Amino acid sequence: MNTYPLPFVPGPVKVPRKILDAMNVDYPSADMESEFLRLYNQTETVLQQIYATKNRVAIQTGEGMLALWGALKSTLVAGDRVLALATGVFGYGIGEMAKSIGAEVEVYAAGYDETLSDWNAIEAALARFKPKMITAVHCETPSGTLNPLDEIGKLKVKYGVPLVYVDAVASAGGARLLTDEWGIDLCLGGSQKVLSAPPLAAFVTISDAAWKIIHQVDYAGYDALKPFAAAQETFYFPYTPNWHGVAALHAAAQMILEEGIENGFARHEAVADYCRRRLERIGLRLFTAKAAIHSPTVTAVYVPAGITWQELDARFRSRGLAVGGSYGPLYGKVFRLGHMGSQADPSLAEQALDVIEGCVKDLV
Numbered sequence: 115m116n117t118y119p120l121p122f123v124p125g126p127v128k129v130p131r132k133i134l135d136a137m138n139v140d141y142p143s144a145d146m147e148s149e150f151l152r153l154y155n156q157t158e159t160v161l162q163q164i165y166a167t168k169n170r171v172a173i174q175t176g177e178g179m180l181a182l183w184g185a186l187k188s189t190l191v192a193g194d195r196v197l198a199l200a201t202g203v204f205g206y207g208i209g210e211m212a213k214s215i216g217a218e219v220e221v222y223a224a225g226y227d228e229t230l231s232d233w234n235a236i237e238a239a240l241a242r243f244k245p246k247m248i249t250a251v252h253c254e255t256p257s258g259t260l261n262p263l264d265e266i267g268k269l270k271v272k273y274g275v276p277l278v279y280v281d282a283v284a285s286a287g288g289a290r291l292l293t294d295e296w297g298i299d300l301c302l303g304g305s306q307k308v309l310s311a312p313p314l315a316a317f318v319t320i321s322d323a324a325w326k327i328i329h330q331v332d333y334a335g336y337d338a339l340k341p342f343a344a345a346q347e348t349f350y351f352p353y354t355p356n357w358h359g360v361a362a363l364h365a366a367a368q369m370i371l372e373e374g375i376e377n378g379f380a381r382h383e384a385v386a387d388y389c390r391r392r393l394e395r396i397g398l399r400l401f402t403a404k405a406a407i408h409s410p411t412v413t414a415v416y417v418p419a420g421i422t423w424q425e426l427d428a429r430f431r432s433r434g435l436a437v438g439g440s441y442g443p444l445y446g447k448v449f450r451l452g453h454m455g456s457q458a459d460p461s462l463a464e465q466a467l468d469v470i471e472g473c474v475k476d477l478v
Contacts, residue, residue, distance in 0.1 A: 118436040122466045124255050124412040124452030126306035126313050133311050136365035141357035150357050151349050160367040167293035169319045172342035175356040178283040178304025181316035184337030185300040188328045192216025195245040202226050202254030203442045227403040230261045240273045247277040253285035256440045258414030260407045267297025287370050288382040288411040288454050299324040310455035311366040314359030382410040385458045389413050389451055392467045397478030401448050411454035418477040429473040
């Protein structure tokens with residue numbers, strides 16, 4: 115397997131040595147040792163600070179998609195109504211996931227290069243459709259966009275919507291995320307993005323209202339949230355916990371607090387701004403629409419004319435740079451820079467953009 119001196123993919127990101135060292139221990143059984151439970155509880159506390167929530171956090175063994183599926187299956191039954199606010203691959207995808215478990219789904223559809231803005235139309239959909247759940251994606255990683263979510267909590271209260279579900283896998287720690295203030299009942303995360311740990315942990319913040327519904331639905335499965343309701347109190351987890359993964363997650367979350375959450379936001383914004391400005395100076399076109407909000411953690415760029423994505427990717431990699439392609443209808447049309455977590459680094463960004471400029475100078 116090749117490794118690249120300039121890792122700039124939008125996750126999993128480069129893992130700092132401090133986080134790797136936290137895993138590099140021959141931990142005993144997490145089922146039996148009280149030290150693991152203390153570490154789990156401490157990790158929950160740190161995640162609550164990053165997510166700006168007082169809600170409990172369930173930490174699961176798996177990567178981010180585990181949290182997305184588990185939260186849906188733990189709170190929905192066939193026939194439940196879901197309003198999916200969709201502005202990209204994951205927003206539309208979450209709607210499809212909900213459909214697959216029998217929910218009646220209405221999609222509020224926007225362009226893949228747009229962000230949520232027409233709150234009057236969203237409000238009208240809520241008033242008419244009366245959903246049990248609103249779903250949204252904070253950072254649409256394939257598009258390089260960041261959806262504003264502060265209006266959702268107000269509309270949730272106004273229309274009595276029981277649940278708000280938000281995918282914050284690619285934003286938490288790198289962009290302002292106010293889980294409780296924004297009325298988010300289920301806020302989903304993964305260890306491999308801004309947190310810069312290996313893809314070993316998925317986690318969900320769970321409001322009191324969500325816990326009530328979780329108990330009513332009573333879903334059983336590897337990704338079920340219900341067993342986590344009493345797991346810490348009884349020290350009985352639904353499967354053997356990944357001590358190494360939780361240790362890495364704890365170290366990663368601690369690094370965010372040590373830097374200072376606000377300082378981390380500023381670092382991500384500065385590196386993202388540098389990347390976007392430099393890309394435009396080079397002559398490349400950003401994918402995000404003019405009126406949309408750029409994500410501070412990932413930038414999407416059109417593949418220039420005259421070359422395929424596969425050819426461009428080969429050029430980058432021959433010079434030591436690894437970036438990401440995109441998904442769904444954006445496949446082959448867009449490539450992405452992952453300036454998130456450990457990769458929100460001014461020096462790395464400068465070197466990466468030097469390579470990009472050298473690789474496209476004959477195309478723009």
